[in-house]
Amino acid sequence: MTEQNRFPLADTDDDSHYRLRLFITGASPNSTRAISNLNEICEKYLKGNYTLEIIDVHQQPAIARSEQIIALPMLIKKAPGTERRLIGDMSDTEKVLKGLGINTGI
Amino acid sequence: MTNVNKKQSLVHHPSLPKTPTGINGLDEITGGGLPKGRPTLVCGEAGCGKTLLSLEFIIKGVTEFNEPGVFIAFEEKAEELTTNVASLGFDLDKLQADKKIRLDHVHIDRSEIEETGEYDLEGLFIRLGYAIDSIGAKRVVLDTLENLFSGLSNQTILRAELRRLFGFLKQKGVTAVITGERGEGAALTRQGLEEYVSDCVILLDHRVINQISTRRLRIVKYRGSQHGTNEYPFLIDEEGISVLPVTSLKLEKDVSTERVSSGIPALDQMLGGKGFFKGSSILVSGTAGTGKTSLAAYFAHETCQNNKRCLYFAFEESPRQIVRNMKSISVDLQKHIDSGLLMFHASRPTLYGLEMHLAVIYKLIKKFKPAAVVLDPITNLITAGSVSEVKTMLIRLIDFLQEEQITTMFTALTLNTIINDQTDEGLSSLVDTWVLVRDIESNGERNRGLYIMKSRGMKHSNQVREFVITDNGLDLIDVYLGPEGVLTGSAREAQKLNEKTGVALRDFAVTRKDREVMRKRMMLEAKISTLQAEFESAEEELNKIYLEEELKQNIIEKNRQEITNIRHGNAATPKDNTKKEK
Known part of the structure; x- marks a missing residue:
């Protein structure tokens, strides 16, 4: 669970395809919560239309610099649209959705 | 870990x-x-x-x-x-x-x-x-x-x-x-x-x-x-x-008994014959145009002549101006600048705050390591701060300089000649030697008088000297102290001429008197010789009488002898007989 458990299956040029990267720190409570929360959201709103990459920063400390990581856990939405950054344990679903640009239609 | x-x-x-x-x-x-x-x-x-x-x-x-x-x-x-x-x-x-x-x-x-x-x-x-x-x-x-x-x-x-x-x-x-x-x-x-x-x-x-x-x-x-x-x-x-930690609260600095010349032999003479103490602080104060900068430049020149470094902070004139001006009194500062012994640092006092000035001075001194420092003039700094601030700054500066054993000369402009006892940002208590140059105005001209207000730890002259600036440099001349008071400049020259005339007159008078004495002596001597002659003639007279008397006695004695002879012996000379009979 902690390490890159899902690889991008294919590079889809589809505009609506979500490419997500979640940076976590080991098995910290925040990290585990973030993973389960995000999984839940993705399964619910983006079923089959997303690629999620989970990276443990502890394992790749150099990435922290290149990706401008400060606060963790952090989710980077690479596509579609502009890059967005979300931090926190993803417990605020509304904000996550807003950050990902998903219109729930509620 | x-x-x-x-x-x-x-x-x-x-x-x-x-x-x-x-x-x-x-x-x-x-x-x-x-x-x-x-x-x-x-x-x-x-x-x-x-x-x-x-x-x-x-x-x-x-x-x-x-x-x-x-x-x-x-x-x-x-x-x-x-x-x-x-x-x-x-x-x-x-x-x-x-x-x-x-x-x-x-x-x-x-x-x-x-x-x-x-x-x-x-x-x-x-x-x-x-x-x-x-x-x-x-x-x-x-x-x-x-x-x-x-x-x-x-x-x-x-x-x-x-x-x-x-x-x-x-x-x-x-x-x-x-x-x-x-x-x-x-x-x-x-x-x-x-x-x-x-x-x-x-x-x-x-x-x-x-x-x-x-x-x-x-x-x-x-x-x-x-x-x-x-x-x-x-x-x-x-x-x-x-x-720049320039404040030292302790008064524990080393002192030196070594002396450094001021560059003017006559001034050294006034300072116990040897000049300033090494590492001491000297204040030269005076009104405008009294030659403070010239004195400072002389000191700088002297320092460089002795192969020591001198750092000159000019707050009034540019270095070139000073070099040019000093040439007129035959002080060639340019050659010292060229040889790297003299460094000028000119800045307007308003360029930055006092602290900054101090900082710059401090830094330059640390870098250049001079044996002497000239600040000309410190009074201009007042434009960059208040009197008390300037004083604090100078205290710190002097502290620092003395710690580094650097001889320092400050020049200060006294604006008002009346208050020249206390002047100069209250610096007088901090400096070791205080040279005062002042105007002496009389007979329609202005002359410079120089005296030493104080000089710690050395015998110093209490006299006012006339400070003259000529084409050949600076010099000090004894002022004329006479019944008319202190005379300087042309008044002194006039007095000198007067004196010369006096001497001639006196010389003449003396010779006349001498001749009279001679004459009198001759007269007396003549008199003496007459009396001598008189005495001799009188003596001769007396001698004559005496001789005659003696002659007479002799003859009488002889005659009596003969008579006696005649009486005793018959066969005596008839002369005797006759005489006896007589």
């Missing part, structure tokens, strides 16, 4: 181990540097030099102490920093390539980030830890950490994480510098960072008073160590930051 433990086990010394910053002067006031292995807070307003100070701490750490450092920039990008310090002669790119320094720009922008719940700053920790470990850093700078507060909104998390961060830095055993913006009112930083950094807090300040700006540095606190508590001025110039 073992490394850290080892370090902590070394901390047995009674004194706090310190990390020298390498920044000029800062190590002096902190008593050796920043607390080793602990965070230090550097705070101040925008543009006061926080980033430069912290960056210099890192760079000097590498170049002077071989301690690699990490610089985490929250404000400026790495490239910007590199450009900024390139002007100071540091090549950050090379130092980075050599793995001596690691620059890391932390970009954080609230508009790009959505907060979706609990988080922590583990990312920053990992980043920092990785940077430290990758080059074995001993020094870390976080500039400006408070930017986190503008990027992230959850204060509770941030504060908890900051506390953890400082713990983390200590645990890493790095000496850290954290910069923070000055807050409103009495707060040192906007976000109260001083709560977390309790070991050492340095406050930088940039004040503008009377349109003149001065940078100052103060150590607000330094736990477990003695430190200078004053506000120290500091400079940012082509060599980075220099802090």
Whole structure:
């Protein structure tokens, strides 16, 4: 669970395809919560239309610099649209959705 | 961790181990540097030099102490920093390539980030830890950490994480510098960072008073160590930051009995025949145009003639002007400038504040290492501050100069001749020798009188000398003291002529009298000889009578003898008989 458990299956040029990267720190409570929360959201709103990459920063400390990581856990939405950054344990679903640009239609 | 433990086990010394910053002067006031292995807070307003100070701490750490450092920039990008310090002669790119320094720009922008719940700053920790470990850093700078507060909104998390961060830095055993913006009112930083950094807090300040700006540095606190508590001025110039701890509270400086010439033999003569003491301070004061600068230039010239360095601070004239003007009294300063013995530093007093002047002077002296310093004139500095400020500055300057055993000559303009007993920014109590040049105005002309108001520790003349400036240089002439008072200039010359006439007249009178005496003597002698003659004739007369008498006696005696003979003997001469019968 902690390490890159899902690889991008294919590079889809589809505009609506979500490419997500979640940076976590080991098995910290925040990290585990973030993973389960995000999984839940993705399964619910983006079923089959997303690629999620989970990276443990502890394992790749150099990435922290290149990706401008400060606060963790952090989710980077690479596509579609502009890059967005979300931090926190993803417990605020509304904000996550807003950050990902998903219109729930509620 | 073992490394850290080892370090902590070394901390047995009674004194706090310190990390020298390498920044000029800062190590002096902190008593050796920043607390080793602990965070230090550097705070101040925008543009006061926080980033430069912290960056210099890192760079000097590498170049002077071989301690690699990490610089985490929250404000400026790495490239910007590199450009900024390139002007100071540091090549950050090379130092980075050599793995001596690691620059890391932390970009954080609230508009790009959505907060979706609990988080922590583990990312920053990992980043920092990785940077430290990758080059074995001993020094870390976080500039400006408070930017986190503008990027992230959850204060509770941030504060908890900051506390953890400082713990983390200590645990890493790095000496850290954290910069923070000055807050409103009495707060040192906007976000109260001083709560977390309790070991050492340095406050930088940039004040503008009377349109003149001065940078100052103060150590607000330094736990477990003695430190200078004053506000120290500091400079940012082509060599980075220099802090100038120029106030010494002790009067423990060495003294010298060595003497240095003033360049004017007659003035040396007035000062016990040998001139000033080495390392003493000399004040030359006087009204405008009395030749103060000439005196100072003479002194500078003399110093250079003796193959010693002299630093000349000109606050009134440009160096070229001084060189040209001094040529007119046959003092060639240019050759000393060419030979590197003389250095001029000319600046308008209003160029910067007094502290800054002091700082510049201090720095130049440290660099040039002169044997003598001339400040011409100190009174002009008043335009850059108040009288009391100037006095404080001069006290500090004199203190510093005496500590360095540098002979100093100040010139001071006295604006009002009436108050010349106390004048000159109250400097008189500080200086060792006070030479006063004043105008003596009489007979429609102005002349210069020079006297020594005081000269500590040496016999000095109490006389007023006339100070003359000629094409051949400066000289002192005894003034004429006569029944008419002190005479100078043409009055003195006139008096001299008068005297000459007097002498001639007197000479004439004397010869006449001499002749009369001679005559009288001759007369008397003549008289004496007459009397002598008289006496001789009288004596002769007496002698004659006496001789006659004697002759007569002789004859009578003879006759009587004959008569006797005749009576006794018959056969005597008939002559006798006849005589007897008679």
